[in-house]
Amino acid sequence: MSRRNDPIEALIELMARLPGLGPRSARRAVLYLIRKRAALLVPLAAAMQAVADSARPCLNCGNVGTSDICEICQSEARGNGLLCVVEDVADLWAMERSGVFRGRYHVLGGTLSALDGVGPDELRIPQLLSRIEAEGVSEVILALNATVDGQTTAHYIADQLEDRVALSSLAQGVPIGGELDYLDDGTITAALNARKRL
Amino acid sequence: MSRRNDPIEALIELMARLPGLGPRSARRAVLYLIRKRAALLVPLAAAMQAVADSARPCLNCGNVGTSDICEICQSEARGNGLLCVVEDVADLWAMERSGVFRGRYHVLGGTLSALDGVGPDELRIPQLLSRIEAEGVSEVILALNATVDGQTTAHYIADQLEDRVALSSLAQGVPIGGELDYLDDGTITAALNARKRL
Structure with missing residues (x-):
């Protein structure tokens, strides 16, 4: 106008x-x-x-910061052998907000997708493999989204790392404050299968 | 963090x-x-x-633009004697989007409010009064929001301008595409009172 x-x-x-x-x-x-x-x-x-x-990506983990190596990767205290693999920086920030994880991260930059032509080399998976030895990682926590692509990617990474390092993934279940009535069937199934004895 | x-x-x-x-x-x-x-x-x-x-406010009407007098006030074609009074610039932009009004505007910058200490002088009402003669305005259209404060302000302005210029306000009624079921009682009452013979 x-x-x-x-x-x-x-x-x-x-x-x-x-x-x-x-x-x-x-x-x-x-x-x-x-x-x-x-x-x-x-x-x-x-x-x-x-x-x-x-702003630039951390050359080591893929986090966004203002130096070539981000603060988390620079921190000695966080080199405790735990490495949390996430899809993107937003997920890393979400994990940091909870304040409960004190290790380092590896940002994949997406998920494997045959449809979109996204292979392991597009996802910083080679860098992940080389970090295992370089940083003396003892456990890799796969914190990928509970989507089909996220879980496919988690399986691929698990295959690559098997026998080299301990592997774990985030627990699935009812979110804190969640009401059963509003949860999808998949979440209820997962929560039931992973039920804990009191 | x-x-x-x-x-x-x-x-x-x-x-x-x-x-x-x-x-x-x-x-x-x-x-x-x-x-x-x-x-x-x-x-x-x-x-x-x-x-x-x-960006700066138009010294004449209060619209936001990049010159001291905005394009609408500068346009000869829009000096057709019609002056539309609105609460703020967002309302002016909404009127302009419809493209149906070809006169000029006067932006009050708010509504009268005894509670918040907003009097006529805070609202560019003196400037409005002086524009009536200066620009040869023949009709003032009060396009204030259908809220208590908006209507109080409209009444105040109407009192000031009575006998000096023709006054009108936007029609109230059912919005185009509106479903009766979702309308509030006030709107239905207004639409019924202002019903038109077919």
Whole structure:
């Protein structure tokens, strides 16, 4: 629309491409940004530029950080022999939020998919194999998503690592606070099969 | 969390303050931005800086644009004597999207509110009154929201403008595509009271 000036329109179009925002909420967000020019718009532009200049994948594990080797891989304390394999950085961040895992990670960058032509070499699986010896890993925890592709990938990795290192995967069952009525059949089946004696 | 480096963490915190995004979706959006560094993150940082440098309120109507007087106020064709009063810029943009109104706007910047200490002078109402003569306005259309505050403000403006200019407000009734079953009682009452003979 001619009424709206170009820079504002351009910003709305870019914002609308963010996950979780559509054209309407992007417009709302841009108006909000213009109103909060000094408090939010200017710092946000600077923060984006700073991340664009500094963010890079960790060469060792695939985490996103601002140095070639991320803080987790640099930390001696976290080289405790435990290595948690996740699909992507979002999963790594989710694990870190829980604060319960004190080892290191390996980010695959996706799942194996014959359909999409994603093979082991696209997934940083060779790097995973070479880390086992290099970092003296004693146990690999496969924290892949409970999807078909995730589990296929877990099986492939398990095949590769068998006899070289202890393997485990996250337990499946009823989520904390979950109500049976809202759970899918697969989760209930898994929870029942893995039931614990009291 | 120490694991996440400062610039990324800072960007997540700023993004989480946007309307429509929370901490979790902000994190997701930032990961997406880092993945799409060249295609989205860098252009978005530049677009935000461009808007921060150029966006300003129109001195005449309160619309947001990149010049002191917005395109609508500059357009001779839109000085047709019709003036549409809206609460904020989002409402102006919504009216413009419909493309049906070809006059000018006046953005109040909110609604009267005794509770929040918002009086006529905070709302660009004096500027509205002075525009009536200056621009030869023949009809003022009150397009304020159908809320208590919006309607209070409309009544106040109507009192001020009575005998000086023709006044109208948007029709109330069933929205296009609306199903009676999902409408509130107030809307049904308004639609029934304003029923039209076929």
